[in-house]
Amino acid sequence: MINLHAIKANITTLAVDAIVNAANSSLLGGGGVDGAIHRAAGPEMLHECRLLGGCRTGEVKITRGYKLPARFVLHTTVGPVWRGGGHGEDTLLAQCYGRSIELARTHGLGSIAFPGISTGRYGYPIERAAGIAVATAAEFRDQAGVLGEIIFCCFSDADLRVYEAFLAGLEA
Template sequence: MTRLVAIQTDITTVEVDAIVNAANSSLLGGGGVDGAIHRAAGPQLLAECQTLGGCRTGEAKLTQGYQLPANYVIHAVGPVWHGGKHEEVTLLANCYRRSLELARRHGAKSIAFPCISTGVYHFPKDLAADIAVATVKGAVADNGMDVVYFVCFDNEDLKRYQSLLA
């Protein structure tokens, strides 16, 4: 049975097999979680990302974790919120699904997700949390994952995820 846990911490310090990066489509770093992961992983992460040719919204690509405590970084490109009329819900759910598929394919038993698309992409936080938890619950039933962490940036996000997981 997969444990689903909400925590409030710096995702770059979580000791898991894979962490998910809320990446942009270039995969070449950015602000927020993306920038923090690139800084913590070291320059080798950017060098590997430069070989991947970017990534489409709703998809994910895997790299090594380099100087992070995680073995892998899964770069998921979430949608920018445009009022919900441009498949944003489906694209966000796909980020979680694709990330779990890549993790499983590489033997990961633990994974940590940030709150994808809720920062500069302005996805409504309540809706994003609902999608994240529902998608992960549906996907982990048979994928052999031991633990999935939802890593929250602030106390408000933590309470939101804890209530959904209760």
């Protein structure tokens, strides 16, 4: 069974098999968590990202972690921009999480950490995004494989409380 839990931390400091980067479609760095991951990983990751030819919303591509404590970075792009909920945003966000987990399993990774995809600049409501993230991850909990830990890495105490509430709901 996969252990699902939430923490408040800087995702670039986590010593896990993979962290997820909420990247832009070019994969060449940007603001927010994307920029922080690129800065922490160093220029080698940027070079590898250039070779990948970008990425569409809901897709995931993998690179080495380089100077990060994480061995790999799973670049999921672009988390959907919140446009009121009537434009397929929930499905696209669930794909970002589900395809990241599937890619981690394919590569035999044991642990993966997610930031709050689309909850910053892209305006996705944290309660809705966290519910989708936890529900999507929970679909994989009972699947056999190496993946044993999924971490939801929160930027703020308020976000952490939202994720913890959804995780507690899984146990009820």
